Amino acid sequence: TQLLEQSPQFLSIQEGENLTVYCNSSSVFSSLQWYRQEPGEGPVLLVTVVTGGEVKKLKRLTFQFGDARKDSSLHITAAQPGDTGLYLCAGGPTDSNYQLIWGAGTKLIIKP
């Protein structure tokens, strides 16, 4: 069974600080997606990475896929209160085109 472990589970920091969230597995994934979910809403896709070592930037968010495609990280620079939310990673298994394997999420709170 493929699993994705996210860390930390919970993070509360001051506005302006930097942070990194990790998504790790012992399994190889064909792709890795990062989502953000707000209370009462469904997850919203932020980025998809598919190539080992790939780095993608979305404004102050930087996403990296590990060289071996087993792990990923999300780095936020100068966090703002609007970044508050649940950040989820989801991996596409190499043997499936339809099922995503999800992490349990990192609950991020940015205090003004």
Place this chain on the structure above:
Amino acid sequence: ETGVTQSPTHLIKTRGQQVTLRCSSQSGHNTVSWYQQALGQGPQFIFQYYREEENGRGNFPPRFSGLQFPNYSSELNVNALELDDSALYLCASSSRYSRGQDTQYFGPGTRLTVL
């Protein structure tokens, strides 16, 4: 272009009852996936429908069943409800015209409480 919609928003049932949740996919999408998200957890894949047929299933018992209609909307049915079925049920639509992971667009979910 309308997004993914789900109904109802909230639902309260008692143990042993049956429930039907509904999902309208985004315009142009032919694939619908259903997920269960327990409080404080990531979503768990229930099943996926592609062109009205079940295309894959996660580790859920047969009392979880579904349908997809010709207009690609979908239903999730759960029989003999148990307390552990209390969760947010998410529907995601995507467009499957080629191999590989499709971008899934999620609805707001239905919050089911089983008493």
